[in-house]
Amino acid sequence: MTAQYIVNGLTMGLIYALIAVGYSLVFGILKMINMAHGAVYAFGAHMILMFVTWNLGAVPAVILSVLLTGGLLVIYDRTILATLRKKKAPGIAALITTIGFSYIIQNGLMIAFGTEIKAFPALLGEKMIQVGNVKFAFSQVYILVVSIVLLVGLSLLIHKSKIGLAMRAVEQNSRAADLMGINAKGVISVTFFLSGMSAVIAALLLASYYQTVYPTMGVMIGLKGFSASVLGGIGILYGSAVGGIILGIAESLTVQFLSGAYRDAVAFILLFLILIVRPNGLFGKAKVSKV
Amino acid sequence: MALLEVSNVSKQFGGLAAVSNVDFHVNQGEIVSIIGPNGAGKTTIFNLLTGVYDVTEGKIVFDGKEIQNKKVQHIVNAGIARTFQNIRLFKNMRTIENVMVGFHQNTRYNIFDLIFRTPRFRKYEKEAHIKALEVLHSLGFEKYIHTYAGNLPYGEQRKLEIARAIATGAKLLLLDEPAAGMNPQESEELLEFILGLKDQGFTIILIEHDMSVVMNISDRIYVLDHGKMIADGLPEEIASNQMVIEAYLGKSEDDAAD
């Protein structure tokens, strides 16, 4: 029956990959961990729920939620992070503001939506499919397809398109990129918007699979997505995808062979080992520090 | 026996040979300059001497002991200290504190001494403070003692970096382009200061582009180009050496033809 566990693990793994992509995008450009990413994920889920309860239909709800969540992140960057960059504040300062931002979002959701667990409509259907002795829900197929499409799409965008080139330029040296006429501020905003979009899509997939939504849903998912992005080599998109899948399967096998109680611990033990052995993750390259 | 003996030292970064088969020596009390166009590998040599990089091959003998590929702290302890091309002072610490960090290895007390303020702690702290004040006096830094290193004028920051190197108790000072970005008046002053160090018995290796400083101060000069030693000798010889001129100015139009 291990195949069943692998499939379960794969589903969670792809969700972690999507969240990890969100971290990698922001870290790639600004060398900063967005500690509020888990809260943004929860915010996306609640926005979709809100728009759906206004019976706007699934697709418009998701699009609106992506715009709103992406917009929230862009505004946050333009107002707070931009001033910190202008003031040349140390890295810690930006990190602390994201912690503050996550408190605001999470507790804002609690005020607006109440703290109890709410039902989320199964937007991706509930049919079950049986292949051999492995059973899985149709929505798991959705998760597989959508996340792969998104991951490939983002990688293509980063590595092949003009905006992607600009993003990598800003990542290397934003001042130089500015001199070359690239609008660094605009590129950073696009990066945040993409990071927000990947969080909303992850939220859509997971919330419709488990049909539950609650304000603190982003905390553990955020931490694990984060470990996945570091596992794969933070800042590298395909690294995050691989890291997420490894983490998802490892977690599922832990529940099979050990017990559910160690489910959360496996993410951090894996993270601990990777950081000791290869601090730059599986695919990261060690940077040579120049004197 | 020379104070410092560098024999057949090379350093490769992947395929690129930053420094290949370099030999040179420095005697006690001498001022030796290493000159060469940008990217010739001068600072790499300093990094090899101070243990920041490991040599790919070759030996470095200082004061009779082999020091290549040793840990940075051992080399500082052995008596080599350096300054940096772009100033690396402790900007958020005061002038006197910068110098006292230099004393780090000579203030021999441990964690328990400092917690319980034992006599040993007081002895070494007092010594460090007094010596730091002496060093700062020799620089004429009385009015800057309380200033933060980051707020010092440029010229003074250069001097403070040298003072900090002296504070480590080093015998050999490696000065990496101390006169960079200085106006003639300042570099003149620096010249005096370095000569003063020579009188106090320090041995100095100087990397410098400002030929007026190099020619007046150096006992001997080595010329480095693309990681290789292409010439060495007294300042006058180097000034008229054809290869050196080509290395700096490149071949003139007609010479290149033949």
Place this chain on the structure above:
Amino acid sequence: MKKWFALLLAVVLACSALAGCGSKETSGDDGDGPIKIAYSGPMTGDNAEYGLLFQNAVELAVKQANDAGGVLGREVEVVEFDDKNSSEEAGSIAEKIVGDEDIVAVFGHFASGVAMTAAQIYQEAGVVLLSASASHVDYSSIGDYIFRNNVTQDVEAYNCLQIAVGSGVKKLGMLKLKTDWGESAENSFMAALEEIEGKSDIELVAVEEFVDGTTDFSSNITKFEEAGCDGIVVFGMYGSLGPFAKQFRQFNTETLLISVGSSYTPELIDLAGDAAEGIMFPGGMNPDSTDPKVKEFVDAYTEYSGGKEPENMSAQTYENVQMVLQAIENVGSADREAIKDELYNMTFEGVTGTISFNEIGDAVKTQVWYVVKDGQFVESEDHKLVLWDDFVASL
């Protein structure tokens, strides 16, 4: 200069903050002025929904008492606190409550761990604590001021086993929430299983644990399928039972699901939808019961709380407040110790039945066998929960 100003501002803020919440020290309850009772529950953080449900129950009971002329001709007043479901907060609040001499009794502190931390302080200072939710086995033994009007863990675990055996389950699985509540539920259940060893052919074949906040039960479900369970008892709140039931029904529609009374709320139906069909519970008050006492309470509560239906533990909270007010009426004074003594020897006709406290402060409660039928909680016609000893004898 700027730094001095910032320092001054911050110190003033801190001092005013501390002075602001220093409560005045007053002497004991001197017979006039309002009778003050305290309610503390999780308004934020986990289980906040229960905190708010209980808050409505306490306020409703007090409002009804005041409308009927108050107690001993004095108005009743509630002082409310948010303990964020954390022991540290509960400790601070307990200190504050015992410091205020006017407060004569305390209700609330949702989780067992939180309640037991505060209970030590109430016991030390001699203030009655009446909980409607703590189910930890040795909660009441903390002291004679500590009461509980709630089914204890072992009674509820025994009833779950009764339902499993009564429904003819042979291979039983258990899904357990990894908290102190889940641990003690498991211990009681294991003890019950040992008691009926040999008398029934039911067998525990799989035990699965899950961390609070888990929504992915796929691996646990696969394990239950491998063990071939025809019945699973779930020790968890509706927030976990709902998703589990929904995911489980995608894999298997026959196996019987049994859970505990606290998952017995309308929200479970929203979360689990038709997957809730056929889930069985040992439960307390049935909100749709035709009993006039229950009907009147349910209507009053729903109207007061703006449409939220009461569940069993809110009903018990409501009873707790009425019992204490009744005790004050019987004794004729709001003295803390007198209330404590009166509670031991009074019996009270509450919404969930007749209540009396045994010598360590636990209310002896009976439960009803419920099953979910097309989205409604219905009392099972063909089965009835009996006292545990009678049940063991009948095997």
Place this chain on the structure above:
Amino acid sequence: MDKRDKIIWLVLLAALIVLPAVGLSRYLQRVISLIFIYSMLGLSLNIVTGYMGQISLGHAAFYAIGAYTSGLLSEHFGLNFLLTCVCGIIMAGIIGWLFSIPTTKLSGTYLAIITMGFGEIVKVVIVNWESLTHGTYGLQRIAKPEFFGFQLNTTNNGLYYLCLIFLVIFVLLCIAIERSKLGRSLRAIKDDPLAASLMGVEINHYKRMAFTISTAMAGCCGALYAHLSGYVDANSFNSDVSTLILSIVIFGGMGSIKGMLLGAAVLVSFPEVLRFVAVYRFVVYGLILIVMMVFRTDGILGGPSKRPYVFPRFVKLEKGEVTKNGTAGGK
């Protein structure tokens, strides 16, 4: 320490000693004792984050190790509080030292990540190692400290003064560290690690030492808290606690000892004041973090002090040279 600082410290200490005589309610005593403990936690993290500039997002793990070590020893062996507290310090210090060995080569973002991971791992160990830590039940009814038969509790202000005494010790310890070779080396590592190593500072050795001292101090706070509150479980040391400690260091001002006390006073008393505003207080709490970072990155008392450098008392200078109040002037 110059004259002005001395006055401030003495006035503050006198005020805190007299405060209970004004008749503090048990509740206020508990809150102020918590402020003392969180000030000490701030001081402990200040060594790693304030002086050395390394962020730790899992400091509550060592706070928990100290609490559980002390709590379990007093539960099983009934040892006196001082003994269990010392064991808590040693245990947290040793685990901190072991943790620092592989992690010193990491810095900045990666160190923040791994400390956060370690915090979660410690929480999982506490929850699952039932035989040792009673798992999710936590430690119940931890004995109040007793000295020569005199039990310290909130009725006789005993716990308040115990915490105050420890706070005074912590402050003196931090001043000793700051005004020494160790303090200078840590600040040099923060400013420029490479230059520091070239001045002979053994970087990894000092990072490990700073981490060990910091975790040992956090262990001591854990022991104090366990006996103050009487009940601890895994959730008493969750990631919110680590974030609170870090925020105290940032809000108070990195590297400023007085800043730690101020940061703790404001950030611990603040949720108590806004208790009536329940849900909103966390939103405001988040706002404080953002506003502080945008407008005052050095925190309230942080940043380079304008006052002249203070020569240690025992450095007697000949008349002609620089006297203590710096006749030589300086900015």
